[in-house]
Amino acid sequence: xxxKFFVGGNWKCNxxxxxxxxxxxxLNSGQVPSAxxxxxxxxxxxxxxxxxxxxxxxxxxxxxxxxxVKKGGAFTGEIxxxxxxxxxxxxxxxxxxxxxxxxxxxxxxVGDKVAYALSQGLKVIACVGxxxxxxxxxxxxxxxxxxxxxxxxxxxSWDNVVLAYEPVWAIGTGKVATPAQAQxxxxxxxxxxxxxxxxxVAASTRIIYGGSVxxxxxxxxxxxxxxxxxxxxxxxxxxxxxxxxxxxx
Ligand SMILES: O=C(COP(=O)(O)O)NO
Numbered sequence: 001x002x003x004k005f006f007v008g009g010n011w012k013c014n015x016x017x018x019x020x021x022x023x024x025x026x027l028n029s030g031q032v033p034s035a036x037x038x039x040x041x042x043x044x045x046x047x048x049x050x051x052x053x054x055x056x057x058x059x060x061x062x063x064x065x066x067x068x069v070k071k072g073g074a075f076t077g078e079i080x081x082x083x084x085x086x087x088x089x090x091x092x093x094x095x096x097x098x099x100x101x102x103x104x105x106x107x108x109x110v111g112d113k114v115a116y117a118l119s120q121g122l123k124v125i126a127c128v129g130x131x132x133x134x135x136x137x138x139x140x141x142x143x144x145x146x147x148x149x150x151x152x153x154x155x156x157s158w159d160n161v162v163l164a165y166e167p168v169w170a171i172g173t174g175k176v177a178t179p180a181q182a183q184x185x186x187x188x189x190x191x192x193x194x195x196x197x198x199x200x201v202a203a204s205t206r207i208i209y210g211g212s213v214x215x216x217x218x219x220x221x222x223x224x225x226x227x228x229x230x231x232x233x234x235x236x237x238x239x240x241x242x243x244x245x246x247x248x249x
Contacts, residue, residue, distance in 0.1 A: 005248035006162055006206045006229035008125055009042040009236030020048045024055045030242035035059050038248035041091050046079055063091030069113045081120035092117050095127040097168045107150035115154035123160040126151050132169035141188050158201045162208060164231040170211025179220045182209045186226035215240035218247040
């Protein structure tokens with residue numbers, strides 16, 4: 001398979017300058033596996049990106065949590081992909097369920113954002129995931145396939161895309177998906193890529209899980225054949241994030 005394990009930390013809308021200094025210090029002093037074993041990307045709020053990027057050890061890459069859908073300009077409040085590239089930020093998270101739900105980001109808008117970010121040279125963590133209602137209705141795969149298709153329809157290469165499956169009902173709830181639930185959807189997503197894109201894209205694309213990952217559940221989740229890592233929220237703000245990264249071993 002040869003997919004390098006990938007652990008992302010999504011700090012969301014959290015932190016003060018003091019908090020960030022503490023998190024950076026904890027990460028820099030953590031004993032993590034080597035860069036040929038695990039790829040680590042932490043995603044501070046925009047305002048802390050320059051500090052975090054300058055203070056973190058090189059093994060900790062930095063991501064933005066979003067970027068605008070086209071070239072910058074008269075879009076008050078937005079941050080453009082060009083600005084992130086100019087800052088030397090290599091990654092961006094796009095399509096997080098909180099943005100889909102709260103800011104009504106549609107599948108097509110997310111697809112356009114992923115395409116534009118890639119076109120500017122950014123690497124993208126693209127998020128998909130179903131709500132509890134959608135899972136209980138038995139429509140999980142239809143939902144995440146439609147979300148993935150909306151991205152696939154707009155891009156020409158998956159080389160710089162990591163797909164994050166984050167069931168909405170597991171985000172911030174403590175109700176983590178079981179390893180079997182995660183593996184089932186990851187395997188279906190990989191099959192979707194094989195059927196609709198190309199076999200080598202399916203084999204090489206990292207599909208990571210997010211939703212209440214912590215130091216206790218990460219090992220079993222990460223041991224699933226099609227779980228290539230995590231996108232961690234709450235626990236990425238705590239020292240246990242180092243333990244989660246070690247699940248790569
Ligand atoms: O939203 C998440 C997961 O958040 P939690 O780990 O806090 O469930 N990742 O992007």
